[in-house]
Amino acid sequence: MVINEKILLSYGAEYLDLQIGDSIFKEGETPYYYYQLVTGSIKLFNRLSLNKEIVLCFLKDGNCIGESYFFSTQLYTVNSEALQPSTIIRLKLSRLMMLLNECKECAENLFKSYCKSANYYNLMMKAISQKDPEIAVLAYFSYLKNENNNKVTLIPYTRKQIGSLTGLRTETVIRIVLRLEEKRLLGIIKGKIYF
Template sequence: MIPEDILFEYNAKIKAFDKDEKIFSENEIARNYYQVLKGAVKMSNFNDDGKEFIQGIFYKEQSFGEPPLFINVPYPANAITLSDSEILILPKERLLDLLTKHHDIHLKITENLAKRLYYKAIIASEISGQEPMHRILRFFDYLKNDVHELTSNSSFKIPYTRQQIADVLGLRVETVIRSIKNLEKKGEVKIISRKVYR
């Protein structure tokens, strides 16, 4: 998202995290900007029954946890590493200084946040009324077209496990497995070495 050299110019630090290590907790006050240098991070929380709901998964060069930073509210979810990771961390005050001096980066962050809002609206409408196969396909297309910005005719490997897809879409993992097999039969996805491609 923000070029690494510019982050270092504003004294960003690299911090290493082990797999399954918490970066910040739900209800913690936001004080830093976070960007993945290596590894992967999920933001998630749990309902009263203990079921996890994944808000998003973030990979190299993606940032996470910005909205609370800009509006001075606590984080709505936990951020936990999915693998050994390195995260660039920049304190809020330095981020705001960076954004006032780099309008192009400010615009890019605004665009990124707008994409996430769009995604949340799609997921909310899909969860409320659509069939599982439709939800899954819509989610895959969002990842391919909006997050990774690939052309529609290129093959895209879905970077989520079946369990993670279930946790994002509010489905049971068995439903996701069955739906993906049906989507393969319909020619909507391909499964190669247990990986799903759209």
């Protein structure tokens, strides 16, 4: 949890329930709210065409949603969509600024979250720009493992989702995962990937 829900509520935040496929914001819209995921799963993505999208990240409980837009006048350059029934909490940006001025710990937590997101995007851009798709997959798996204190990590995404995150086709991800298993760099147990 980036900012405690009780603190957000004391500044006038409200809960919103989302169903699968519901959008929080879309590319080209103006940011008016701070959003934080309470429960569920949200994806941030760019739509390249009617049938093609690049997933930037999958967000889980407690994550901010689109925090890089809170401190600028820029329009959203990404889309958001609920992957499962989800609950978010939102607070008007003007109230968020008051909160951050009055609660230094909240401001610090939000800036840490922003820095973590920026680091993730930099890592993924570097990985995706490599010519070897195996490097992109390994970089993403390494990021997830690092988030889990370098313990063996269940990769919580399908091969299709991994492909969307790395800009690869699902078939390519399947081949890479099998190759990495042959090299003993990961394990597959009952169809689940462990890295």
